[in-house]
Amino acid sequence: MAISTVSPRSISAAAATTTARPATFSLMDALVGRVGDLAADLRSRVTPTGSAAQHAAAAAMDVPAVRFEAVSRIFPARKSDPAVAALDHVSLDVAPGSIYGIIGRSGAGKSTLVRLVNGLDRPTQGRVLIDGVDLAGLDAPGLRALRRRIGMIFQHFNLLSSRTAAANVALPLELAGVPAETIRTRVAELLDLVGLADKANRYPAELSGGQKQRVGIARALATEPKVLLSDEATSALDPETTEQILALLKRVNALTGVTIVLITHEMRVITSICDRVAVLEGGRVVEEGAVYGVFAHPRAETTRRLVAAVNGTALPPELSARLRADPAGASLTVLRIVFTGDEATEPILSRLSRSLDIEVNILAGRIDEIGGAPFGTLVVGVPSRPDLVAAVTELVRSNGLGVEVLGHVA
Numbered sequence: 497m498a499i500s501t502v503s504p505r506s507i508s509a510a511a512a513t514t515t516a517r518p519a520t521f522s523l524m525d526a527l528v529g530r531v532g533d534l535a536a537d538l539r540s541r542v543t544p545t546g547s548a549a550q551h552a553a554a555a556a557m558d559v560p561a562v563r564f565e566a567v568s569r570i571f572p573a574r575k576s577d578p579a580v581a582a583l584d585h586v587s588l589d590v591a592p593g594s595i596y597g598i599i600g601r602s603g604a605g606k607s608t609l610v611r612l613v614n615g616l617d618r619p620t621q622g623r624v625l626i627d628g629v630d631l632a633g634l635d636a637p638g639l640r641a642l643r644r645r646i647g648m649i650f651q652h653f654n655l656l657s658s659r660t661a662a663a664n665v666a667l668p669l670e671l672a673g674v675p676a677e678t679i680r681t682r683v684a685e686l687l688d689l690v691g692l693a694d695k696a697n698r699y700p701a702e703l704s705g706g707q708k709q710r711v712g713i714a715r716a717l718a719t720e721p722k723v724l725l726s727d728e729a730t731s732a733l734d735p736e737t738t739e740q741i742l743a744l745l746k747r748v749n750a751l752t753g754v755t756i757v758l759i760t761h762e763m764r765v766i767t768s769i770c771d772r773v774a775v776l777e778g779g780r781v782v783e784e785g786a787v788y789g790v791f792a793h794p795r796a797e798t799t800r801r802l803v804a805a806v807n808g809t810a811l812p813p814e815l816s817a818r819l820r821a822d823p824a825g826a827s828l829t830v831l832r833i834v835f836t837g838d839e840a841t842e843p844i845l846s847r848l849s850r851s852l853d854i855e856v857n858i859l860a861g862r863i864d865e866i867g868g869a870p871f872g873t874l875v876v877g878v879p880s881r882p883d884l885v886a887a888v889t890e891l892v893r894s895n896g897l898g899v900e901v902l903g904h905v906a
């Protein structure tokens with residue numbers, strides 16, 4: 497998998513480089529830096545580089561578009577502040593052409609991870625590979641060639657306010673020295689792709705948030721990247737606009753085959769378009785897998801909370817405050833029932849009432865679709881008797897549904 501002509505460096509060498517580099521960059525620095533690099537890269541296209549051949553070989557082997565190999569990023573201690581392990585032995589594979597979600601709460605390490613993918617920062621330990629090529633093993637031209645293959649969209653769009661939508665999209669191509677006529681054609685195609693053909697001459701201030709993000713997507717695609725990094729790209733948008741932008745990203749993925757790595761703190765974004773998801777917590781991957789499986793059967797506490805927030809199993813605050821782990825003295829036991837696939841239509845509640853002669857209180861619930869398959873959760877309350885709870889659990893499971901006890905209420 498490693499590319500033979502790239503001289504891999506040891507982890508300690510990479511770490512040494514890290515300390516010599518500034519630790520942080522602004523998003524605009526990132527964009528301008530990338531665009532500047534891009535100019536040199538596109539000009540150099542006439543003379544194919546070794547790394548172009550490497551990329552072709554990597555694609556032929558179907559290697560991950562992005563690979564994290566036991567990556568750690570430690571920010572050293574400063575004065576009274578202790579060292580921070582922003583990423584701690586993170587290993588991930590993003591399949592080419594897929595939409596891969598990385599979710600985590602504030603401080604989980606998402607931005608640090610993004611900076612490692614686009615080469616603005618380096619791991620303290622481990623390796624980050626794009627298309628099979630280790631970023632740490634690349635010299636400056638090699639790194640520029642790799643960055644050419646990564647597009648980025650941002651939460652706050654990062655458009656130049658003095659340029660029209662069309663001129664914003666044209667910018668990376670202009671800096672790359674692409675002929676004006678080619679730019680005009682390409683920009684028109686891109687604006688058409690993102691549904692903004694009629695807004696080409698509008699300035700960012702004249703566009704809605706969703707329209708600005710469409711311009712951002714068109715600009716990121718201008719140089720035909722292999723990987724599109726989306727850093728909280730819908731976080732500043734309302735739910736309806738978010739859905740539209742996510743639908744656009746899905747269409748772009750289907751039409752161009754670009755691999756999308758989508759960073760978010762919202763599970764709804766993940767279930768909407770991602771194929772796989774990694775859940776980050778405190779710099780570690782606490783859960784990873786196909787979205788449906790992770791959503792239907794969350795194992796880590798962080799994932800459960802994220803899932804609960806999106807599918808309606810978050811309990812009413814009053815009930816949540818009264819929920820106890822200890823069943824002693826409780827009158828109600830609260831259960832979460834998970835419906836997946838074909839069982840989603842099973843009339844489980846009436847079956848429970850009939851078979852066990854009990855009242856089942858519905859406390860929260862929702863039925864959704866993830867990747868075309870039905871998925872639902874119900875949070876119910878049943879009388880808090882151990883034999884009864886065991887019978888309910890068994891009956892639910894024997895009907896092919898998932899169930900867990902969330903707690904007890906006095």
Ligand SMILES: Nc1ncnc2c1ncn2[C@@H]1O[C@H](COP(=O)(O)OP(=O)(O)OP(=O)(O)O)[C@@H](O)[C@H]1O
Nearest residue numbers: 519520571580582601602603604605606607608609
């Ligand atoms: N340059 C830095 N120096 C020291 N600590 C840092 C630096 N950058 C990030 N950190 C720390 O690393 C951890 C992860 O930060 P990061 O910005 O990657 O999280 P995040 O998931 O992107 O959070 P948010 O969603 O709030 O942006 C945090 O504890 C943060 O304080």
